[in-house]
Amino acid sequence: MNRYPSWKYILIAASVIIGLLYTIPNLFGESPAVQISPARASLKADQALLGKVEAALQLAGIPFDGIYLDDSGVKVRFSNPEQQLKAKDRLIENLGQDYTIALNLLSQTPDWLLAIGAKPMYLGLDLRGGVHFLLQVDMQAALTKSVESTVGDFRTALRTDKINYTGVSRENLEVEVSFENEAEREKARRLLATTYPDLTYTTTGSGTDLKLKAVPSEQAKKQIEEFALKQNLLTLHNRINELGVAEPIVQQQGFDRIVVQLPGVQDTAKAKEILGRTAALEVRMVTAHGTRSDARDFDPKKTEDALKGIIPAGSELLYSRIGEPLLVSKSVVFSGENLVSASPKPSQQGSGAEIAVSLDSKGAGSMKLTTREGINRRMAVILVEKGKKEVLTAPTIQAELSSQFVITGMANLQEANDLALLMRAGALAAPMEIIEERTVGPSMGEENIKSGVNSTLWGFAAIAVMMMLYYMLFGVVSVTALAINLLLLVALLSMLQATLTLPGLAAIALALGMAIDANVLINERIREELRDGNTPQASIRIGYEKAFGTIMDSNITTLIAGAALFMFGTGPIKGFAVVHVLGILTSMFSAVTISRGIVNLIYGYRRKIDKLSIGQIYKAD
Amino acid sequence: MEFFRIKKDIPFMSYGRLTTTISLVTFILAVFFLGTRGLNYGVDFTGGTVMEVSYPHAADIESIRKAVDSVDLKDATVQNFGTSQDVLIRLPIKKELSIAQLSEEVTTALKAADSQVEIRRVESVGSQVGDELFENGALALLIVLVGIAGYLAMRFEWRFAISAIIANMHDVVIILGFFAFFQWEFSLTVLAAILAVLGYSVNESVVVFDRVRENFRKMRKADTVEVIDNAITRTLSRTVITHTLTLTMVGSMLFFGGEVLHYFSLALTIGILFGIYSSVLVACPVALLLGVSRANLIGDAGNKKSENGEEEIVI
Numbered sequence: 062m063n064r065y066p067s068w069k070y071i072l073i074a075a076s077v078i079i080g081l082l083y084t085i086p087n088l089f090g091e092s093p094a095v096q097i098s099p100a101r102a103s104l105k106a107d108q109a110l111l112g113k114v115e116a117a118l119q120l121a122g123i124p125f126d127g128i129y130l131d132d133s134g135v136k137v138r139f140s141n142p143e144q145q146l147k148a149k150d151r152l153i154e155n156l157g158q159d160y161t162i163a164l165n166l167l168s169q170t171p172d173w174l175l176a177i178g179a180k181p182m183y184l185g186l187d188l189r190g191g192v193h194f195l196l197q198v199d200m201q202a203a204l205t206k207s208v209e210s211t212v213g214d215f216r217t218a219l220r221t222d223k224i225n226y227t228g229v230s231r232e233n234l235e236v237e238v239s240f241e242n243e244a245e246r247e248k249a250r251r252l253l254a255t256t257y258p259d260l261t262y263t264t265t266g267s268g269t270d271l272k273l274k275a276v277p278s279e280q281a282k283k284q285i286e287e288f289a290l291k292q293n294l295l296t297l298h299n300r301i302n303e304l305g306v307a308e309p310i311v312q313q314q315g316f317d318r319i320v321v322q323l324p325g326v327q328d329t330a331k332a333k334e335i336l337g338r339t340a341a342l343e344v345r346m347v348t349a350h351g352t353r354s355d356a357r358d359f360d361p362k363k364t365e366d367a368l369k370g371i372i373p374a375g376s377e378l379l380y381s382r383i384g385e386p387l388l389v390s391k392s393v394v395f396s397g398e399n400l401v402s403a404s405p406k407p408s409q410q411g412s413g414a415e416i417a418v419s420l421d422s423k424g425a426g427s428m429k430l431t432t433r434e435g436i437n438r439r440m441a442v443i444l445v446e447k448g449k450k451e452v453l454t455a456p457t458i459q460a461e462l463s464s465q466f467v468i469t470g471m472a473n474l475q476e477a478n479d480l481a482l483l484m485r486a487g488a489l490a491a492p493m494e495i496i497e498e499r500t501v502g503p504s505m506g507e508e509n510i511k512s513g514v515n516s517t518l519w520g521f522a523a524i525a526v527m528m529m530l531y532y533m534l535f536g537v538v539s540v541t542a543l544a545i546n547l548l549l550l551v552a553l554l555s556m557l558q559a560t561l562t563l564p565g566l567a568a569i570a571l572a573l574g575m576a577i578d579a580n581v582l583i584n585e586r587i588r589e590e591l592r593d594g595n596t597p598q599a600s601i602r603i604g605y606e607k608a609f610g611t612i613m614d615s616n617i618t619t620l621i622a623g624a625a626l627f628m629f630g631t632g633p634i635k636g637f638a639v640v641h642v643l644g645i646l647t648s649m650f651s652a653v654t655i656s657r658g659i660v661n662l663i664y665g666y667r668r669k670i671d672k673l674s675i676g677q678i679y680k681a682d
Numbered sequence: 683m684e685f686f687r688i689k690k691d692i693p694f695m696s697y698g699r700l701t702t703t704i705s706l707v708t709f710i711l712a713v714f715f716l717g718t719r720g721l722n723y724g725v726d727f728t729g730g731t732v733m734e735v736s737y738p739h740a741a742d743i744e745s746i747r748k749a750v751d752s753v754d755l756k757d758a759t760v761q762n763f764g765t766s767q768d769v770l771i772r773l774p775i776k777k778e779l780s781i782a783q784l785s786e787e788v789t790t791a792l793k794a795a796d797s798q799v800e801i802r803r804v805e806s807v808g809s810q811v812g813d814e815l816f817e818n819g820a821l822a823l824l825i826v827l828v829g830i831a832g833y834l835a836m837r838f839e840w841r842f843a844i845s846a847i848i849a850n851m852h853d854v855v856i857i858l859g860f861f862a863f864f865q866w867e868f869s870l871t872v873l874a875a876i877l878a879v880l881g882y883s884v885n886e887s888v889v890v891f892d893r894v895r896e897n898f899r900k901m902r903k904a905d906t907v908e909v910i911d912n913a914i915t916r917t918l919s920r921t922v923i924t925h926t927l928t929l930t931m932v933g934s935m936l937f938f939g940g941e942v943l944h945y946f947s948l949a950l951t952i953g954i955l956f957g958i959y960s961s962v963l964v965a966c967p968v969a970l971l972l973g974v975s976r977a978n979l980i981g982d983a984g985n986k987k988s989e990n991g992e993e994e995i996v997i
Contacts, residue, residue: 187942194782195811329804330789333782495782496808505734505802512940520934524927531923564871567935567943568878571950574931575882580925582889585920611892614837615885621829623882626874629822631815637874 063601063665065658073658076650077545083552086170086181092126093145094167097160098134106134110160116156123148134160138167164325165307182555185562185636186499188513190506191324192332195497196297198317201492203289204282204395208234211257211275213392217430218256224249229533235284236260240271249273259284286316289491292398294319296489300335314631319493329500341489342397346431347439347455348376349388355455357438360647364388379443381452389441389452399424403484405477408469414477415469416484425464432462442468444483453483513566521547522569524577525595532584534663534674539580542656546576549647554640562636572644575619579652583608588675597670605657612653616645686847694963695907695970709852712859714866719862724869727816729809731773731785734802735792740766742796749795753787764941768802782807819873826880827851834884838891839978841884845968846887849960853883857952871946879953882928886921891969893917897975906975909965925958945974 097114099106114137118125125148127138139145145164152162166189168563186193212231212335215238219226219474226249227239238253240246250273254262259281266272277285294311297319301309326332330669332476351361367378367388377386402419409415420428431440441455456468471477501509524543528536550569587604595603607640623645626638694701725732735746746769747760759772776784785804793801829846834843857876861868893913901909932954935947 097786165698197808197810239861304937330786333786380931494808495780495806497811498782498785498806500785500801500802500804502800502802508940509942514944516935516938516943519938520931523930523934527927527930564874564940564946567871567939567946570931570935571878571928574928576886577927578885581920581924581927585917585923589916607896611889614892615888617828618833618884619881620875621833622826622884625822625825625829626877629818629825630874631818632868634874637871637878 063598063661065661065665069654070658070662072604073655076549076655078543080548080552082174082177083555084548085181086168086174086179086550087151087555089169089171089181089594091166092138092140093142094136094138094165095145096134096136096163096165097156098163099160106130106132111135113156114152117152118148121147121151123151136165136167161302161305163305163307163597165651166325178556180555182551182561183558184506184510185560185565186322186324187501187563187633188504188506188510188561188566189324190501190503191322192329193323193327193494193497193499194321194333194336195314196293196319196321196336196493197496198290198319199492199494200286200289200294200317202221203454204277206233206398206491208277209235210258210393210396211236211277214257215253215275216361217427218252222248222252224252234276238273238275239266240273241269243271245682246271246273262573288398290317290319293489293491293493297321297336318496326501329498333495333498336493336495338565341445341492342400342484343394343443343445343450344394345392345443346390346394346435346440347387347441348373348390350385350439350455352385353439353457355437357435369525377450379441379450379452381441381455385452385455387439387441387452387455394440395420395424395427397484397489400484405471405474405481407474408471410469413469414471414474415467416471416477416481417467418464418484420464423567428466429461429463432458432460436460441605442484455481509563513563513570516575517547517566521573524573528577528580531676533676535584535587535676538656538659538663539577539584539652541659542580542651543573543577545655546644546648546651547573547630549651550640550644553647555644557643559639559643560636561640562633564633564637565640568637568640568644572641572648576644576648576652578615579608579612580656581646582611583652583656584675587673591673591675597664597673600673601660605653605660609653612649616649619645691908691911692918693907694911694914695967697963698967698970702967705852705960705964708856708859712856712862715859715862716855719865721858721862721868722865723812724867724872725772725805725807725866726870727812729775729781729807729812731771731775731781731788731804731806733771733773733785733788733804734763735766735771736768736800736802737796738767738798738800741769743769745795746771746792749791750788752791753784775809781808815870819874822877823854823880826877830880830884834888834891838895839974841969841972841978842887842891842965843973844972845965845974846884846891846961848968849887849965850880850883852960853879853953853956855957857949860952861949866945866948869945871942872949875946875949876953879950882960883957885952886957887965888927889917889920890914890962890966894966894974896977898979906970909976910970914962916967921958921962925954929954 095111108130111128114135115128118137123144125137125139125144129136138146149162149164156162168182170179208231212229215229215236219238225241225245227241229236229238233239233308238249241247250262250264253260253275257275258549259278260275261278262522263274264272265274290313292366294313297311301311301321301323306323306326308324310320312320314320321333330469347358349358349360349363349367350356351359351364353359364386368386372378372388375391377391379387381387399421400418404417406417435458437457439455439457442453444453446449454468456470471480521543525540528539530536532539547569548574583604586608587600590600590603591597620642623638623642626634627642630638664673716750718726741762743760743762749772750758750771757774761770762768763770771788773784773788775781779787785806789801821861827850830850831843831847834846835840854876857879860866861872890913893916897909897913901912904912929951931945932950935943939947
């Protein structure tokens with residue numbers, strides 16, 4: 062019989078209701094909003110912040126439609142963009158020091174829908190406007206840098222254990238230590254192999270020219286690369302926070318690439334400047350200077366000689382930001398990768414400001430070792446940007462320091478803030494290069510949405526008319542099933558919060574165009590069964606059954622193509638593939654289960670049917 | 683309404699010689715144009731920069747060209763597209779400038795020339811990305827082919843799998859041939875369309891093959907050619923209606939979808955049109971040529987008639 066058990070009707074009804082609930086949020090518009098989120102981990106977005114924001118806006122007399130708190134911070138909704146901009150300026154004035162103030166668009170979805178997790182689809186950059194960057198991390202440089210620091214580590218370890226060696230050098234990824242006799246080399250090998258087990262050791266040479274060579278193991282290399290990527294991701298996150306973007310995306314792609322997406326950002330120049338900064342931070346000891354007579358290594362003559370070109374081996378001449386020449390050692394105490402945080406704060410002793418610095422254990426160890434013997438020496442904080450080295454500051458060491466210390470002497474909080482920002486920005490573990498850039502203007506985004514939605518709707522309307530004319534009532538059923546398919550697809554995309562791009566919108570249209578195939582197959586099959594002289598009820602049953610196998614086969618082949626697209630596609634292709642695959646899945650459900658359900662409701666409960674309303678059946682006698 | 687009032691089965695397979703010739707000629711032409719003209723790859727593949735800019739008034743192409751030339755680019759092209767206010771600028775990769783700097787400099791130059799310019803879209807792709815796309819694209823194509831062939835071999839028979847794949851490749855090469863002949867831009871989205879066509883056009887073969895298998899069971903006395911002819915004839919109505927509907931949708935994209943979806947829907951249109959043709963008139967003759975028979979499909983041994991069918995169609 063053409064009747065479904067009641068659970069099937071309930072399933073269909075439930076899926077349609079859920080589909081509706083999750084599709085609805087897409088129909089509400091968006092209103093301009095400002096998002097206030099903490100710029101530092103130590104600050105929290107809480108009720109107090111909400112109060113502050115509210116008070117600031119009320120004081121300035123800027124009306125707002127709503128204010129609420131969520132995980133990312135406080136969001137304030139406005140009725141027009143002018144109020145939004147005014148509020149943004151006002152809030153930057155009041156809270157800009159500690160919080161990131163960003164413009165945003167908030168969906169006007171009612172709260173009860175948000176409460177069940179119903180949100181509008183997540184629009185890709187080509188639909189909402191913004192910038193997309195793909196950055197390539199220079200892994201070779203990360204490895205070289207890491208091996209370079211091993212050279213210093215070796216020297217320190219050998220010296221501490223009083224092992225005699227004649228030199229340590231690096232070639233590519235290989236560290237070479239030279240010895241004069243076998244016993245020392247063996248001692249060194251044992252020491253280094255236990256202290257630095259990540260390296261693979263080999264011995265070469267003969268007589269008094271003995272060498273111990275060390276290269277990072279494959280596993281260590283992988284670790285270094287992973288660390289470099291993670292560190293860069295973190296740094297990018299921090300840098301982007303300075304930009305004030307509402308919903309930035311910073312994601313790893315593959316093993317050496319990072320995707321950065323900044324929705325709504327129009328000032329691409331600034332974004333690029335901040336992202337593309339290939340800065341690195343190095344802290345080294347000052348070997349001679351000519352200004353602070355109370356600090357050690359005060360040697361104006363040596364500094365002057367250096368200016369004339371006489372530079373002692375192991376040192377180099379660098380300039381500070383105010384133009385002070387400094388002779389600085391070439392060996393690095395710690396570098397950007399050891400920096401955990403650098404944050405500005407008001408000075409504890411009266412006026413001025415300082416920077417609180419925090420280091421990881423490796424940085425802390427080496428800092429301790431250096432400062433223990435270096436009290437009253439000066440330490441240079443160097444920013445290496447595109448091969449140019451600049452001394453940010455060269456404070457005098459006051460005490461033995463470890464993982465936590467402060468750099469004092471900044472005139473005001475602004476200066477401390479700038480310097481801390483530069484230090485943090487320098488904490489890239491490896492240089493990066495922008496290898497792909499896509500910018501979409503906001504008007505373009507709107508147009509893209511319009512063209513995508515228009516093509517879907519007009520295509521759907523045309524198909525609906527044709528189906529209904531050709532298959533009559535069964536056409537109506539097919540179109541209803543197709544509409545439910547669209548509903549379910551949109552609901553699924555909203556639920557998954559998959560990124561919808563223009564190719565994704567095209568995939569929705571295409572999914573509908575292809576999903577209709579299943580209905581045509583079924584309807585044609587039923588006509589055929591009627592033509593062969595079967596009763597209407599039997600024709601419906603056999604028609605659906607026979608068409609089902611074909612529908613399965615053809616959808617599975619399409620799924621295979623979709624899956625391959627998803628696996629190997631990037632960017633627009635991936636967006637297309639996600640929707641394509643989901644569209645096939647929903648179409649299988651709607652074309653088979655839902656349309657059958659509707660047909661069953663119409664015909665399944667009638668005792669006698671003379672004729673099915675499926676259009677004309679031609680019989681060749 | 684019913685369009686198809688077919689009294690007798692149409693002897694499609696007896697047109698084998700004709701259809702195979704048509705296919706062969708279009709295929710060879712497509713390969714020829716691919717060889718001589720090559721594809722006009724978009725920036726996704728070649729690397730480089732495309733900028734779409736718009737002015738509130740008719741754009742002055744000459745002054746834009748001058749502005750672009752001031753950045754010292756030799757092979758930049760500047761052209762109108764759509765309306766007279768919209769301009770498309772293509773910049774090649776420049777060794778000494780990173781792609782990020784390049785687009786920045788051009789933007790500055792354009793703004794200096796006419797402050798009313800609106801930068802609507804910038805796409806910059808470094809050369810290293812393009813190479814990977816070729817690799818991934820080829821790999822995706824291969825996986826799709828192998829996956830579909832594997833599924834069809836399992837579900838039907840290897841002869842069907844091979845003929846469906848041949849029909850499919852035929853479609854892909856012909857789409858590429860069109861893109862080569864007209865020098866339409868071959869971008870990532872076009873590649874996505876081609877891969878989607880692969881899945882779609884196999885659909886078509888599957889529907890016919892399904893019917894062929896069913897017919898082998900039902901039409902005990904018919905020979906292979908009759909079985910195939912009947913299968914094609916009986917699915918003809920569905921074939922034409924489905925594709926008309928899908929084409930309606932794709933046509934709607936072509937019409938309303940704007941610049942970005944233009945070539946995407948164009949590739950789909952060609953793919954669907956040739957997909958109908960090839961899945962019926964390429965896949966079936968090839969399956970016959972490979973000697974598909976009742977025994978292959980439903981394990982009914984000792985059927986001699988299939989061999990007659992085979993001889994008829996061998997060219």
